[in-house]
Amino acid sequence: MSKYDDLKFPFCEDESKFEKLAKIGQGTFGEVFKARDRKTKRLVAMKKVLMENEKEGFPITALREIKILQLLKNENVVNLLEICRTKVTPYNRFKSTFYLVFEFCEHDLAGLLSNVNVKFTLGEIKKVMQQLLNGLYFIHSNKILHRDMKAANILITKNGVLKLADFGLARAFSVSSKGLRYTNRVVTLWYRPPELLLGERNYGPAIDQWGAGCIMAEMWTRSPIMQGNTEQHQLQLISQLCGSITPEVWPGVEKLELYDKLELPKGQKRKVKERLKHYMKDQYALDLLDRLLCLDPVKRIDTDSALNHDFFWNDPMPCDLTPMLSRHGTSMFEYLAPPRRRVAAHPHQPPPKQQANPDQHFERIF
Amino acid sequence: MGDSEGRVHFRVVRFMHEAALRLHMKSVPLATACFIYHKFFREYAVKDFDPYLIGSTSIYLAGKVEEEHLKMRDVINVCYKTLHRRKAPLEIGDTYTALQESMASCELLILRCLKFQVVFVHPHKYLLHYLKSLQSWFHRREWEETPIASTAWALLRDSYHSSMCLHSNPEHVAVAVIYLALQCYGVEVPYSKYADTPWWKAFCEDVTLDAIKAIIKDILTTYDVEITFSTS
Numbered sequence: 001m002s003k004y005d006d007l008k009f010p011f012c013e014d015e016s017k018f019e020k021l022a023k024i025g026q027g028t029f030g031e032v033f034k035a036r037d038r039k040t041k042r043l044v045a046m047k048k049v050l051m052e053n054e055k056e057g058f059p060i061t062a063l064r065e066i067k068i069l070q071l072l073k074n075e076n077v078v079n080l081l082e083i084c085r086t087k088v089t090p091y092n093r094f095k096s097t098f099y100l101v102f103e104f105c106e107h108d109l110a111g112l113l114s115n116v117n118v119k120f121t122l123g124e125i126k127k128v129m130q131q132l133l134n135g136l137y138f139i140h141s142n143k144i145l146h147r148d149m150k151a152a153n154i155l156i157t158k159n160g161v162l163k164l165a166d167f168g169l170a171r172a173f174s175v176s177s178k179g180l181r182y183t184n185r186v187v188t189l190w191y192r193p194p195e196l197l198l199g200e201r202n203y204g205p206a207i208d209q210w211g212a213g214c215i216m217a218e219m220w221t222r223s224p225i226m227q228g229n230t231e232q233h234q235l236q237l238i239s240q241l242c243g244s245i246t247p248e249v250w251p252g253v254e255k256l257e258l259y260d261k262l263e264l265p266k267g268q269k270r271k272v273k274e275r276l277k278h279y280m281k282d283q284y285a286l287d288l289l290d291r292l293l294c295l296d297p298v299k300r301i302d303t304d305s306a307l308n309h310d311f312f313w314n315d316p317m318p319c320d321l322t323p324m325l326s327r328h329g330t331s332m333f334e335y336l337a338p339p340r341r342r343v344a345a346h347p348h349q350p351p352p353k354q355q356a357n358p359d360q361h362f363e364r365i366f
Numbered sequence: 367m368g369d370s371e372g373r374v375h376f377r378v379v380r381f382m383h384e385a386a387l388r389l390h391m392k393s394v395p396l397a398t399a400c401f402i403y404h405k406f407f408r409e410y411a412v413k414d415f416d417p418y419l420i421g422s423t424s425i426y427l428a429g430k431v432e433e434e435h436l437k438m439r440d441v442i443n444v445c446y447k448t449l450h451r452r453k454a455p456l457e458i459g460d461t462y463t464a465l466q467e468s469m470a471s472c473e474l475l476i477l478r479c480l481k482f483q484v485v486f487v488h489p490h491k492y493l494l495h496y497l498k499s500l501q502s503w504f505h506r507r508e509w510e511e512t513p514i515a516s517t518a519w520a521l522l523r524d525s526y527h528s529s530m531c532l533h534s535n536p537e538h539v540a541v542a543v544i545y546l547a548l549q550c551y552g553v554e555v556p557y558s559k560y561a562d563t564p565w566w567k568a569f570c571e572d573v574t575l576d577a578i579k580a581i582i583k584d585i586l587t588t589y590d591v592e593i594t595f596s597t598s
Contacts, residue, residue, distance in 0.1 A: 011409075011478045011479055011480075011481050012478040012481065012482070055438070055466065055470070056437075056438055056470075057426070057427075057430075057438065057469065057470045057473040057474070058427075058430075058473055058474060058477060060430050060435070063430050063431065063477075063484060064433075066482055066484060067431060067484045067485055070483065070484065070485045071485055082482075083481075083482040085478070096474070171433075172433065
């Protein structure tokens with residue numbers, strides 16, 4: 001072996017150029033580490049590529065993520081720096097492990113929200129939402145769907161810049177083609193929009209907008225607003241908040257595959273504003289949220305209109321997050337944070353099972 | 367024997383086109399496959415790798431990259447049969463497993479050689495738009511009588527036999543294949559004589575006649591290589 005040890009591979013550097021500092025994430029996608037470039041001292045995040053199905057070669061999901069991130073260079077999208085790999089040894093059966101190397105972001109939104117000491121002012125919340133919608137506007141105008149919006153996938157640097165992350169489920173979409181069928185087994189259950197729960201397979205950017213709405217409410221409630229245990233349960237929670245799902249409020253919903261198969265609560269009134277006004281005092285905020293959590297994906301507000309919403313253009317104006325973040329020296333990641341408590345708005349539900357809930361996970365099929 | 371590298375690559379790309387046809391691959395994924403193939407051999411010498419394995423793997427990888435998924439099994443079977451016409455189709459067995467393993471590791475090798483740069487821009491989308499505009503400039507009958515569109519498309523497809531795609535501007539290539547197709551049929555773009563801007567400038571501002579001619583020269587060289595196959 002020694003004769004191969006000195007070989008240089010010019011195209012893809014060895015992971016040993018980074019010094020792993022800590023594990024900062026674990027999910028269906030694999031592990032994420034905080035690391036430092038030994039030479040430049042730059043901090044990075046390394047995401048391991050899971051080689052689960054070796055028979056079909058390099059995983060399509062990882063390749064898709066790489067391709068999408070190469071296309072999407074934007075202030076509010078996480079920046080992919082390079083790909084690196086491990087040396088082969090007899091211990092890994094002469095197979096390299098690959099890592100995606102990202103610029104390092106100090107916090108994720110789920111981590112920040114679970115820390116009671118972190119308090120957001122209305123102006124700061126506006127800044128978070130503005131950047132989030134700006135990132136979504138950029139990816140949607142590049143014909144990419146994120147498909148996994150949730151607070152844990154929203155990163156925030158210590159300079160208060162928000163980055164959309166984890167494009168492991170993202171894919172390109174087409175506006176014109178009718179009858180395209182994408183998998184509907186995407187988006188973490190709590191952030192999954194009603195059309196996906198009802199089996200829609202020709203969906204669009206509106207699915208990410210629903211997630212943006214859930215995250216927006218979470219900025220005030222501090223924990224996910226609809227924590228279903230099953231798809232059926234999730235639809236029930238949605239109906240209780242957004243009103244019954246009927247062809248009157250959502251023309252065409254009756255044609256969706258699972259409309260007749262799942263039980264949809266009848267006679268529920270829409271209570272988005274009513275239920276959340278105790279948390280969110282701002283009328284503009286309530287109005288924007290109401291439009292993001294619109295049942296009918298066709299009528300759900302798009303990123304452009306959302307960015308033009310009065311919420312962002314009335315006092316207090318969106319303001320810099322840096323001063324607030326600088327008061328919190330340590331990194332906050334959901335993975336490292338204690339489990340979040342449920343909101344008082346859902347007292348009748350069982351507590352969440354950390355990591356164990358199979359419905360939180362999604363299959364990675366293409 | 368004594369084949370120049372160019373001739374080897376020509377033959378492998380022709381094999382890739384044939385296999386792609388059997389796999390019902392669309393133009394863009396095939397173009398990506400050829401691009402990947404040429405890029406690989408810009409870095410490595412052909413004597414160090416089996417070009418057919420690189421070609422077959424490029425097809426498989428291009429399917430992933432362009433979201434036109436191919437099963438590895440189909441790619442292996444089709445490529446095998448395309449390469450060994452007289453042999454019986456491949457059975458599941460040691461050879462198959464060996465090929466599968468080679469393709470999986472070869473894919474990683476190619477990805478690393480590409481530095482994981484998997485975004486490719488081809489002339490196809492430009493060509494489509496230019497042809498669409500051109501069509502409305504022509505009289506309907508003249509457009510229907512001369513197969514300019516299909517010729518331009520065929521010229522573009524053939525251009526991937528050489529490594530031209532690596533160093534030419536995709537918009538320029540799209541203009542050049544139209545230029546060549548028009549020349550082939552001795553057709554002129556209507557009212558060219560009276561126009562202030564030549565038609566190609568209307569499509570692509572920064573293209574020059576010299577650039578167009580250089581690309582055409584490259585394309586024609588490929589056909590010269592083809593002739594050497596039929597005469598030798």
